[in-house]
Amino acid sequence: MTALTPSLAIVAARLPSPPSSAELLDADAAGTTPDWRGIAVPDHLMQRFARRSDAAPLAGRPIAGGQIHLLARCPGFGAVLLDAWDSTRQRWRGWLVTPDAAYADACGLVVEERDAPADPRAGLVLCDMPVTVAVTDLGACLGVFSQERLQAARWLETHGRANGATAAPGVIARVALPGDDYALTGTPLSSELGKDGRVAYRQLLRQGLQQLQIASADALAPISKPVQAANANRWLKIVTAVAASVMVVQSAWLFLPKDQAVVGNAEFRSGSGSGVETGVRFRVLFRAEATEAEIRTWLQREQLEIVAGPDTLGAFTVLSRNRQKVLPPPGPGNPLAVINP
């Protein structure tokens, strides 16, 4: 017996299906109800509760790359780690995420303590199951991956299967990644593992994705151009529009005193090296549904300039010349989705 949990029957029962008809018979209930205070709560379950509570504030985060979001139509089935916005198809590309760390294989990235806070429903990123999802497919946010961890997922998608190790279902181990980083994965599948429960597990997941009409990224035609940041096309206009004003601001900086500039907690120099920018930079994601006019008005009101972006996450860098500037939290009255994604 190996450490594959939960059982495949339970995984299968997560798939969408018509409700089963059942009646409660007299024979189904027997005995008395014990005092609930005498029921033991296992330590690992308490840890799970703690992870869930810690991650609860993330639930309402607006959609952004690097985040894990439940599948809105069937949250009990799984979630998706969002990688990049495909502006051509107007969909996010990402990987399927499930709670089931025991089913990790060579392409499975186990969510770890260093990813905290992360809801326990985000336990395993299946990097060999890339999917594309519409914004409307996505529900509550369960966790946020760093750029390094996103990079690890990309690396496992490409190189994970080649990691030849002794096969042992339900077993995890570290694998070295480029740059001395690591990922926790399971041992890889191999030809002699005909009865490996992880094979059936992935079949069940594919079946579930079909039922939910979630497209596999593999099944789609090759992307004609590199996956772009969220809303990149829409943003081209804005970037172009603000470029002129940025140039004016940058020109003005040539004549400003060369005192220290601040970028968040770091200093920065302008790209030309001809002067020193004074101000604070913020990296932000705007809400997907925010209109160009709404954003432009807000930028003017807050006296902000877009100076870079969009990057691979769809984030823009905005500059305030007020070094004490603090952005308002995302919410009503502004188009912000995430600050410093």
Place this chain on the structure above:
Amino acid sequence: MQSEQFERIHDFWTRRQRLSQGELGEFYQRVIAALTPCRPREAASLGDTLADLRHQFFIEKVLHGDSDAAPHHVGALFLYFKRFIIDQLRKQRDDDDADAQEGCDLQAPDAYAAPLRDYQLTPQQVRDAADVFIATLPRDLILLLRHCGCGGMPVNELAEQIASAHYHGGKLGLVHRQKGDPVSAGRQIVEPAHRATLLGSWVLNLLKLRVGDALTARDMQAAQIVLDILCVAALSLHMDPVSTHPNPDERPPA
């Protein structure tokens, strides 16, 4: 069950996305207690104990369930539980995953002596150090070491605990044993990506090697021997599964 007692379950269920850790614990206790008298005969076909099924029901359907419909009385809760069991029966698959798992291919202890001599160590000293090292590890990491690192055969009762321990597994430093490469674990554990782990730093420290040292094939062979002895020590530990229920052997009615 008194209706006022069930009101608490209904309240928890309705607010389950916003419960604190303490409330979730009480919610679990109350649901498991309320379900104890429910013994659907279909459960006998699933092969799990009723205690396991109640536990899984709470995780899958109560905690993570899609439906917002909270049961208003204990009979409705019983019906949810019975449907959970029937759904599994309908979709039951052959999940016989009992593969031949390769264990540690340990060398004879005599073969350990010579390579360790260069490090002023004997196999017994390494074993003693391994016992001390294991004693410093928390239970979940010992579980991982035994069942993931040393080729142990995890028992069913431990499966969920092991899977839960994966979340903390990065700091331990288990590495894959490469197929056809008997010293692969020793070679990997001293790679820069893993040296700072509990296992990596313990092995380096025991062999009196420093993190920045350039290591030789001889060092990696010694590291493998140390890991093999650690496996023997870990597998010789007796560990009891932590029960999810006071009576984990409870069987459903046949």
